[in-house]
Amino acid sequence: MAESAGLTPAQHQLMLAVRGHADERGPTIGDVASYLLLKHHSAVELVDRAEEAGLVRRVGDTNDHRVVRLELTRRGEARLEHLASLTVQELRRIVPEISRLWVGAPISN
DSSP: OGGGGTOOHHHHHHHHHHHHOSSTTOOBHHHHHHHHTOOHHHHHHHHHHHHHTTSEEEEEOSSOTTOEEEEEOHHHHHHHHHHHHHHHHHHHHHHHHHHHHHHHSOOOO
């Protein structure tokens, strides 16, 4: 589904990690690596590609200038919203079918 919004699945996961991070300052690359179960250098490469695509940006931490945090760009926010919309449309399409199959399914132990 990510591809239909112009994202790779890895970019989608990265953007969700950035958006869902509890600290309003944004996650570090180390945070993202941990969330996505990536080695640090792989997370750096993913962030590099996402930054080149205009989806995220690196910003310096205001309290500790050694720390770099990530935030979504407007373009990244828009892509994520578009993907969420596509997901809702797909769920609306398949839920009635799943419900029909679920109700008609035999009960097993």
